[in-house]
Amino acid sequence: MILAPDNEYSAVLDTCVLAPMPLCDLLLRCAEEPALYRPFWSEETLVELRRTLLKFGMTEEKTNYRIRTMQREFPEASVVVSQQLVRAIAELPDPSDRHVVAAAILAKADVIVTGNLKHFPKEMPAPYHLLAQSPDEFLQHQYHLNPVVMLEKLDNQASAIGRSRQDILVKLEVPAPLFAKAVRERQGL
Numbered sequence: 705m706i707l708a709p710d711n712e713y714s715a716v717l718d719t720c721v722l723a724p725m726p727l728c729d730l731l732l733r734c735a736e737e738p739a740l741y742r743p744f745w746s747e748e749t750l751v752e753l754r755r756t757l758l759k760f761g762m763t764e765e766k767t768n769y770r771i772r773t774m775q776r777e778f779p780e781a782s783v784v785v786s787q788q789l790v791r792a793i794a795e796l797p798d799p800s801d802r803h804v805v806a807a808a809i810l811a812k813a814d815v816i817v818t819g820n821l822k823h824f825p826k827e828m829p830a831p832y833h834l835l836a837q838s839p840d841e842f843l844q845h846q847y848h849l850n851p852v853v854m855l856e857k858l859d860n861q862a863s864a865i866g867r868s869r870q871d872i873l874v875k876l877e878v879p880a881p882l883f884a885k886a887v888r889e890r891q892g893l
Contacts, residue, residue, distance in 0.1 A: 718818035726875035746807035
């Protein structure tokens with residue numbers, strides 16, 4: 705997939721938001737829409753994603769397929785991060801997350817989307833002009849900016865697995881409860 709060059713808003717997706725399939729699916733479906741955002745991740749993120757998916761019981765074949773599909777659909781999303789830059793990043797609560805900040809710097813991303821906000825304290829991204837957001841916060845912003853497209857993405861996601869929008873919202877309640885609530889309230893569900 706080739707993204708529109710005029711789409712300047714971009715997000716680095718952390719492993720923890722790419723691992724849960726319902727959340728990853730919605731985030732990547734949103735990234736298909738040029739008006740929403742451009743996704744990025746470090747190569748290390750894909751290595752972590754592979755380990756995580758295998759650890760949680762996904763077969764090697766399905767894991768490899770999922771990562772290859774992400775790379776094929778978003779070839780420009782992978783950011784090669786040098787170890788020199790990783791070492792230069794200020795200390796984080798979890799130093800193993802430096803590659804995420806490095807990818808965001810190199811991609812000139814606006815936001816890091818992560819379920820581990822404690823690993824990205826507010827004072828850390830400021831020197832790099834970065835914002836760390838939970839997937840809930842990120843999806844709420846996307847929804848408020850373009851509700852019609854977001855509802856279409858939810859419906860496409862549901863249709864792809866033979867489910868309803870409500871079924872998808874139930875699956876998103878843990879990683880994105882306020883987003884799910886906002887969609888339900890607006891739609892009278």
